[in-house]
Amino acid sequence: MAVPAPNHPCWQKLAGGALANIKTEHLGTQLMAKRMTRSTDPLPARAAELHAYFTKWERILSAEVAQLTTL
Numbered sequence: 337m338a339v340p341a342p343n344h345p346c347w348q349k350l351a352g353g354a355l356a357n358i359k360t361e362h363l364g365t366q367l368m369a370k371r372m373t374r375s376t377d378p379l380p381a382r383a384a385e386l387h388a389y390f391t392k393w394e395r396i397l398s399a400e401v402a403q404l405t406t407l
Contacts, residue, residue, distance in 0.1 A: 337402045339394050342387045345346050351382035354407040360400050364393070 340346055350358075355369045367390055368389055372382055 337398070339390050339401055340385070340405055342384065344405070346407065347383035347387050348379060349407060350386050350404065351379050355386065356401050357407050358400055360397075362397060362400065365397060373396055 351372060353373060355372050358365070358369065360366060360369075368386070372386065375382055377385075390397060390401060390404065
């Protein structure tokens with residue numbers, strides 16, 4: 337499964353707190369989720385950062401990418 341486009345509504349949901357609901361064993365993704373919940377950046381900036389992260393690590397985060405649009 338490919339990473340959804342940057343304008344997909346899932347990124348806004350994830351940046352708004354749904355990222356904490358992703359099931360993952362990947363430490364980097366767990367740390368990203370914690371950082372996103374504590375961030376004071378505007379929602380669009382967090383959404384763009386999440387898209388960039390999952391695009392970069394798409395190959396090793398296939399299980400997590402598959403969950404992105406289901407949350």
